[in-house]
Amino acid sequence: MRYLNIVLLLVAIALCCAYAVAQTPDATVIVHQNTLNGFLTAVGPVSGSDQFNVAGAKGTYTWSVKNAHIELKPDKATFNADADVKAGPAGYGSAATGTVEIKYNQETNRISVKVLKASFEVHTTVFGKKIHIADVDISKYYRPEFEFAGPQPVQPSVDVDLPGGAKKTVYISMAAQNMKIEQSQIVVTSNLNFTDKPPAKQQ
Numbered sequence: 561m562r563y564l565n566i567v568l569l570l571v572a573i574a575l576c577c578a579y580a581v582a583q584t585p586d587a588t589v590i591v592h593q594n595t596l597n598g599f600l601t602a603v604g605p606v607s608g609s610d611q612f613n614v615a616g617a618k619g620t621y622t623w624s625v626k627n628a629h630i631e632l633k634p635d636k637a638t639f640n641a642d643a644d645v646k647a648g649p650a651g652y653g654s655a656a657t658g659t660v661e662i663k664y665n666q667e668t669n670r671i672s673v674k675v676l677k678a679s680f681e682v683h684t685t686v687f688g689k690k691i692h693i694a695d696v697d698i699s700k701y702y703r704p705e706f707e708f709a710g711p712q713p714v715q716p717s718v719d720v721d722l723p724g725g726a727k728k729t730v731y732i733s734m735a736a737q738n739m740k741i742e743q744s745q746i747v748v749t750s751n752l753n754f755t756d757k758p759p760a761k762q763q
Contacts, residue, residue, distance in 0.1 A: 585711075585736075585738075585749035585750060585751055586711075586750065586751045586752040587711035587712070587713075587734075587749065587750045587751075587752060588711055588747065588748070588749045588750075589671070589708070589709070589710055589711045589747075589748045589749075590745050590746070590747050590748075591671060591673075591708050591745065591746040592744065592745050593630065593631065593632045593744040593745060594744075596630045596632075596673060596706060597629045597630060599706060600628040600629055600630065600702065601628075603628065603701065603702065604626075605624055605625060605626040606624070606625050606698060606701045607622065607623060607624040607625070608622070608623055608696070609621065609622040609623070610694070612647065612682075612684070612693045612694065614684075614691055614692075614693050615686055615691050616686065617648065617684055617686045617691060619647070619648040619684075620648075621645065621646060621647035621648070621682050621684070621693060621694075622645070622646050623643055623644065623645045623646070623680075623682065623696060624643070624644045625641045625642070625643045625644075625656055625680075625698055625701075626641065626642055626644075627640075627641055627642045628640075628641040628656075628678075628702065629641070630660055630673070630675075632741055632742070632743065632744050632745060632746065633741070633743060634741065634742055634743060635740075635741050636741060637659075637660035637661075637662050637673075637741055638657065638658070638659065638660060639656075639657065639658035639659065639660050639675050639678045639699075639702070640655065640656070640657055640658075641655075641656040641657075641678065641698070642655065642656070643655065643656045643680040643696075645680070645682055647682055647683065647684040647693055648684050650684055650685055654680045654681060655680065656678050656679065656680040656698060657678065657679070657680075658675060658676065658677045658678030658679060658699055659675075659676045659677050659678075660673060660674065660675055660676065661673070661674045661676050662674075662739075662741060662746060663739075664710060664737065664739035664748050666734075666737050669709060669710040669711075669712040669734075670707050670708070670709065670710060671707065671708040671709075671710055671739070671746060671748055672705045672706065672707050673705065673706040673707075673708075673746075674703070674705045674706075675699045675702040675703065676699060677697060677699050678697065678698050678699045678702065679695045679696060679697045679698065679699075680695070680696055680698075681694075681695055681696075682694045682695070682696055710737070710748045710750070711734070711737075711748055711749060711750040712734055712750070713732050713734075713752065715732070716731065716732055716733070716759075717729050717730060717731045717732060717758075718730050718732065728756060729756065729758075730754055730755070730756060731754070731755050731756070731757065731758055731759060732752055732753070732754060733752070733753045733755075733759055734750045734751070734752060734753070735750070735751045735752070735753050736749075736750065736751045737749070737750045738750075
Protein backbone atom coordinates (compact mmCIF):
# COMPACT_ATOMS: atom_id res chain seq x y z
CA MET A 561 0.00 0.00 0.00
CA ARG A 562 2.81 2.35 0.89
CA TYR A 563 4.55 1.52 -2.38
CA LEU A 564 1.33 2.35 -4.28
CA ASN A 565 1.02 5.70 -2.53
CA ILE A 566 4.59 6.60 -3.49
CA VAL A 567 3.94 5.67 -7.10
CA LEU A 568 0.74 7.76 -7.17
CA LEU A 569 2.63 10.70 -5.64
CA LEU A 570 5.36 10.49 -8.28
CA VAL A 571 2.76 10.32 -11.04
CA ALA A 572 0.99 13.40 -9.65
CA ILE A 573 4.28 15.34 -9.52
CA ALA A 574 5.09 14.32 -13.09
CA LEU A 575 1.67 15.48 -14.30
CA CYS A 576 2.05 18.82 -12.51
CA CYS A 577 5.48 19.33 -14.06
CA ALA A 578 4.16 18.46 -17.51
CA TYR A 579 1.28 20.91 -17.07
CA ALA A 580 3.67 23.67 -15.98
CA VAL A 581 5.85 23.09 -19.04
CA ALA A 582 2.79 23.12 -21.30
CA GLN A 583 1.75 26.48 -19.84
CA THR A 584 5.11 28.13 -20.53
CA PRO A 585 4.66 30.83 -23.20
CA ASP A 586 6.58 30.58 -26.44
CA ALA A 587 7.69 34.23 -26.45
CA THR A 588 8.08 36.83 -23.72
CA VAL A 589 8.92 40.55 -23.79
CA ILE A 590 9.88 42.31 -20.55
CA VAL A 591 10.03 46.11 -20.14
CA HIS A 592 11.82 47.05 -16.94
CA GLN A 593 10.87 49.97 -14.74
CA ASN A 594 14.40 51.38 -15.08
CA THR A 595 13.89 51.61 -18.85
CA LEU A 596 10.89 53.93 -18.40
CA ASN A 597 12.64 56.00 -15.78
CA GLY A 598 15.67 56.47 -18.01
CA PHE A 599 13.46 58.57 -20.29
CA LEU A 600 12.11 60.64 -17.39
CA THR A 601 15.64 61.24 -16.13
CA ALA A 602 16.62 62.51 -19.59
CA VAL A 603 13.68 64.96 -19.55
CA GLY A 604 15.11 66.39 -16.31
CA PRO A 605 13.52 68.99 -14.02
CA VAL A 606 10.61 71.05 -15.34
CA SER A 607 9.38 74.35 -13.93
CA GLY A 608 6.74 77.04 -14.42
CA SER A 609 4.99 80.03 -12.90
CA ASP A 610 1.61 81.78 -12.88
CA GLN A 611 -0.31 84.61 -11.26
CA PHE A 612 -2.81 84.12 -8.45
CA ASN A 613 -5.50 86.26 -6.81
CA VAL A 614 -7.30 84.28 -4.12
CA ALA A 615 -9.10 85.42 -0.94
CA GLY A 616 -7.51 88.84 -1.07
CA ALA A 617 -4.02 87.47 -1.58
CA LYS A 618 -2.35 87.95 -4.93
CA GLY A 619 1.05 87.47 -6.41
CA THR A 620 3.06 84.94 -8.40
CA TYR A 621 3.66 81.31 -7.67
CA THR A 622 6.56 79.33 -9.11
CA TRP A 623 7.24 75.63 -9.09
CA SER A 624 9.92 73.16 -10.06
CA VAL A 625 9.55 69.38 -10.38
CA LYS A 626 12.41 66.89 -10.18
CA ASN A 627 13.04 63.18 -9.52
CA ALA A 628 10.15 62.11 -11.75
CA HIS A 629 9.78 58.34 -11.90
CA ILE A 630 7.27 55.60 -12.65
CA GLU A 631 6.76 52.84 -10.12
CA LEU A 632 5.48 49.44 -11.23
CA LYS A 633 3.74 47.15 -8.76
CA PRO A 634 1.54 44.10 -9.41
CA ASP A 635 -1.38 45.30 -11.56
CA LYS A 636 -0.58 48.95 -10.86
CA ALA A 637 1.55 51.78 -12.28
CA THR A 638 2.00 55.20 -10.66
CA PHE A 639 3.87 58.42 -11.39
CA ASN A 640 5.75 60.18 -8.59
CA ALA A 641 7.94 63.28 -8.41
CA ASP A 642 9.15 65.95 -5.97
CA ALA A 643 7.75 69.48 -6.40
CA ASP A 644 9.27 72.66 -4.91
CA VAL A 645 6.65 75.43 -4.74
CA LYS A 646 6.84 79.11 -3.84
CA ALA A 647 3.58 81.07 -3.57
CA GLY A 648 4.19 84.65 -2.49
CA PRO A 649 6.65 84.65 0.42
CA ALA A 650 5.97 81.03 1.36
CA GLY A 651 7.95 78.12 -0.03
CA TYR A 652 7.42 74.41 0.58
CA GLY A 653 7.91 70.93 -0.84
CA SER A 654 5.08 68.81 -2.20
CA ALA A 655 4.62 65.38 -3.75
CA ALA A 656 3.44 65.18 -7.35
CA THR A 657 1.53 61.96 -7.91
CA GLY A 658 -0.41 60.56 -10.83
CA THR A 659 -1.69 57.64 -12.81
CA VAL A 660 -0.01 55.75 -15.64
CA GLU A 661 -1.85 53.85 -18.35
CA ILE A 662 -0.21 50.70 -19.71
CA LYS A 663 -1.80 48.86 -22.63
CA TYR A 664 -0.95 46.13 -25.11
CA ASN A 665 -2.50 46.28 -28.58
CA GLN A 666 -2.65 42.82 -30.10
CA GLU A 667 -3.31 44.06 -33.63
CA THR A 668 -0.28 46.37 -33.75
CA ASN A 669 1.80 44.30 -31.30
CA ARG A 670 2.66 47.45 -29.36
CA ILE A 671 3.12 48.00 -25.63
CA SER A 672 2.28 51.62 -24.74
CA VAL A 673 2.98 53.49 -21.50
CA LYS A 674 1.37 56.90 -20.97
CA VAL A 675 1.27 59.30 -18.01
CA LEU A 676 -2.40 60.29 -17.79
CA LYS A 677 -2.28 62.72 -14.88
CA ALA A 678 0.35 63.96 -12.46
CA SER A 679 -0.52 66.89 -10.20
CA PHE A 680 0.40 68.72 -7.03
CA GLU A 681 -1.29 71.40 -4.96
CA VAL A 682 -0.28 75.07 -4.84
CA HIS A 683 -1.33 76.95 -1.71
CA THR A 684 -0.43 79.97 0.36
CA THR A 685 -1.12 81.13 3.90
CA VAL A 686 -3.24 84.19 4.74
CA PHE A 687 -3.46 85.19 8.44
CA GLY A 688 -2.37 81.71 9.42
CA LYS A 689 -4.98 80.00 7.23
CA LYS A 690 -4.05 77.73 4.35
CA ILE A 691 -5.56 78.96 1.07
CA HIS A 692 -5.76 76.67 -1.96
CA ILE A 693 -4.56 78.39 -5.15
CA ALA A 694 -4.45 75.71 -7.84
CA ASP A 695 -3.69 72.13 -8.75
CA VAL A 696 -0.91 71.96 -11.32
CA ASP A 697 -1.05 69.02 -13.74
CA ILE A 698 2.41 68.33 -15.15
CA SER A 699 1.48 65.23 -17.15
CA LYS A 700 1.70 67.19 -20.42
CA TYR A 701 5.45 67.45 -19.96
CA TYR A 702 5.67 63.66 -19.83
CA ARG A 703 2.84 63.04 -22.29
CA PRO A 704 4.70 61.34 -25.18
CA GLU A 705 3.83 57.66 -25.08
CA PHE A 706 6.56 55.10 -24.64
CA GLU A 707 6.03 52.35 -27.19
CA PHE A 708 7.72 48.97 -27.31
CA ALA A 709 7.37 46.02 -29.64
CA GLY A 710 5.58 42.99 -28.21
CA PRO A 711 6.42 39.28 -28.63
CA GLN A 712 5.92 38.66 -32.33
CA PRO A 713 8.11 36.88 -34.90
CA VAL A 714 9.74 39.11 -37.48
CA GLN A 715 8.39 37.12 -40.43
CA PRO A 716 4.83 35.77 -40.79
CA SER A 717 6.02 32.71 -42.71
CA VAL A 718 9.09 30.59 -43.50
CA ASP A 719 9.84 28.74 -46.74
CA VAL A 720 11.31 25.27 -46.22
CA ASP A 721 13.27 23.38 -48.91
CA LEU A 722 12.11 19.79 -49.33
CA PRO A 723 13.73 16.86 -51.19
CA GLY A 724 13.34 16.94 -54.96
CA GLY A 725 13.40 20.73 -55.15
CA ALA A 726 9.95 21.17 -53.64
CA LYS A 727 9.20 23.96 -51.20
CA LYS A 728 6.74 24.26 -48.36
CA THR A 729 5.59 27.38 -46.58
CA VAL A 730 5.08 27.28 -42.81
CA TYR A 731 2.90 30.11 -41.50
CA ILE A 732 3.43 31.64 -38.06
CA SER A 733 0.74 33.37 -36.02
CA MET A 734 0.36 34.52 -32.43
CA ALA A 735 -2.17 33.27 -29.90
CA ALA A 736 -3.03 33.74 -26.23
CA GLN A 737 -1.27 37.09 -25.86
CA ASN A 738 -1.30 38.36 -22.31
CA MET A 739 0.05 41.42 -20.50
CA LYS A 740 0.78 41.67 -16.78
CA ILE A 741 2.22 44.46 -14.64
CA GLU A 742 4.53 42.83 -12.14
CA GLN A 743 6.93 44.19 -9.54
CA SER A 744 9.25 46.63 -11.37
CA GLN A 745 8.41 45.30 -14.85
CA ILE A 746 5.84 44.85 -17.60
CA VAL A 747 5.59 41.32 -18.99
CA VAL A 748 3.87 40.44 -22.27
CA THR A 749 3.68 36.80 -23.31
CA SER A 750 2.45 35.01 -26.40
CA ASN A 751 2.17 31.53 -27.85
CA LEU A 752 3.04 30.78 -31.47
CA ASN A 753 1.02 28.67 -33.87
CA PHE A 754 2.70 26.93 -36.83
CA THR A 755 0.65 25.65 -39.76
CA ASP A 756 1.02 24.86 -43.46
CA LYS A 757 -2.26 26.62 -44.15
CA PRO A 758 -2.26 30.40 -44.79
CA PRO A 759 -4.20 32.36 -42.20
CA ALA A 760 -7.75 33.33 -43.10
CA LYS A 761 -8.05 36.90 -44.28
CA GLN A 762 -10.01 39.13 -41.96
CA GLN A 763 -13.06 40.81 -43.44
